[in-house]
Amino acid sequence: MKKQPISTRRKSSSNVPYLNLFEWASQEKTFLTIIGIAFILAAFVVFNGKVAMWFGFAFAAYSAVANDSIQSLGTFIESNRDKRWYVLWLFTGIILIVTIAFSFYYFDGDVTYQRLLDKQGNTKYPFDEDFSYFQLIAPIVLLILTRLRMPVSTTFLMLSVFSVDSSGITSIVSKSMSGYILAFVLSFLVWYLGFNLIRKYFKKRKFHTGWMVTQWIVSGSLWSVWLMQDGANIAVFLPRKLEFLQFLVFTGTIFFGLGLLFYLRGDKIQQVVSEKVRISDVRAATLIDFTYVLLLLYKLLISTIPMSTTWVFLGTIGGREIAVSLARRKAGNKHKFKALGLIWKDLLYALIGLAVSVALASGANPAIRAELIKALEPLMP
Numbered sequence: 001m002k003k004q005p006i007s008t009r010r011k012s013s014s015n016v017p018y019l020n021l022f023e024w025a026s027q028e029k030t031f032l033t034i035i036g037i038a039f040i041l042a043a044f045v046v047f048n049g050k051v052a053m054w055f056g057f058a059f060a061a062y063s064a065v066a067n068d069s070i071q072s073l074g075t076f077i078e079s080n081r082d083k084r085w086y087v088l089w090l091f092t093g094i095i096l097i098v099t100i101a102f103s104f105y106y107f108d109g110d111v112t113y114q115r116l117l118d119k120q121g122n123t124k125y126p127f128d129e130d131f132s133y134f135q136l137i138a139p140i141v142l143l144i145l146t147r148l149r150m151p152v153s154t155t156f157l158m159l160s161v162f163s164v165d166s167s168g169i170t171s172i173v174s175k176s177m178s179g180y181i182l183a184f185v186l187s188f189l190v191w192y193l194g195f196n197l198i199r200k201y202f203k204k205r206k207f208h209t210g211w212m213v214t215q216w217i218v219s220g221s222l223w224s225v226w227l228m229q230d231g232a233n234i235a236v237f238l239p240r241k242l243e244f245l246q247f248l249v250f251t252g253t254i255f256f257g258l259g260l261l262f263y264l265r266g267d268k269i270q271q272v273v274s275e276k277v278r279i280s281d282v283r284a285a286t287l288i289d290f291t292y293v294l295l296l297l298y299k300l301l302i303s304t305i306p307m308s309t310t311w312v313f314l315g316t317i318g319g320r321e322i323a324v325s326l327a328r329r330k331a332g333n334k335h336k337f338k339a340l341g342l343i344w345k346d347l348l349y350a351l352i353g354l355a356v357s358v359a360l361a362s363g364a365n366p367a368i369r370a371e372l373i374k375a376l377e378p379l380m381p
């Protein structure tokens with residue numbers, strides 16, 4: 001009997017789902033071991049408030065920045081692959097320290113720019129050392145989703161489990177949805193109406209050194225504004241007003257976690273940015289980041305309600321992908337379908353993240369669970 005060629009055997013086996021899953025698990029055995037230990041440790045430390053607090057914070061500090069790196073630092077990493085990783089780290093690290101230090105000083109110990117605590121001292125996300133298991137595993141789940149290259153909303157995932165009622169979630173969803181639509185429309189208009197002009201000046205591979213300087217300024221501004229918006233997703237495990245020593249631990253942990261992220265060049269989720277059209281071009285990256293930072297600043301100034309910056313970013317790159325695919329004069333619809341596929345995949349992952357967030361929130365909070373059951377009653381037989 002003639003043996004099947006090796007290449008053919010590999011190709012056919014790759015179509016079997018459980019073989020793919022087994023192969024992935026084999027490749028990620030170290031990561032899965034760490035995750036398994038983390039789930040077990042969470043079950044033990046949940047009974048000790050202070051230990052649980054720092055446990056949750058440590059995982060949140062890396063997982064939130066790692067997953068959101070595609071939006072806050074993704075284009076910066078992609079367009080600066082020729083630079084030393086520690087140069088990029090120190091640049092963003094200094095911005096990190098200055099941004100958090102200003103909030104700590106100006107808002108009297110609050111490092112979240114009043115995302116978790118308003119001027120009157122009210123909050124929809126209260127701090128209590130009596131943590132639930134679902135709160136502690138939220139950042140661990142986020143690490144898994146990040147490893148699977150899923151750009152989910154860290155705001156939904158991290159804050160929903162601390163919300164006192166469903167209004168804390170619905171307010172985030174409402175602001176994030178409006179942010180996605182606004183970002184999509186604005187980005188589409190910029191890239192569609194300006195496509196010919198952009199193509200004319202971006203056609204040459206060589207570019208003026210001023211573009212590099214501009215990109216670093218825009219990327220630094222974006223990173224700072226992201227911290228103002230999403231720093232709350234990390235600080236939610238800590239008291240709403242930090243003491244000076246807590247501030248040092250908070251800032252230092254994120255600083256060194258950021259270094260690891262740059263050393264890994266964005267890790268696996270960086271592919272979400274890398275697969276987009278010519279995103280490594282410093283000029284295109286600068287224009288995307290500039291549009292994105294303007295939207296974040298607008299949303300930052302009009303309301304202190306937390307918002308999913310991931311959804312705004314997906315709207316920004318989604319509008320660009322559609323605009324470029326429609327404006328390009330290539331024959332056929334292959335590139336148009338590819339753009340739609342990428343956008344749908346990113347949006348699907350974001351919706352999966354929202355569903356996981358609601359599930360964790362309902363597990364952590366009986367009030368939210370009761371509201372969710374009540375809302376689903378009409379749909380039940």
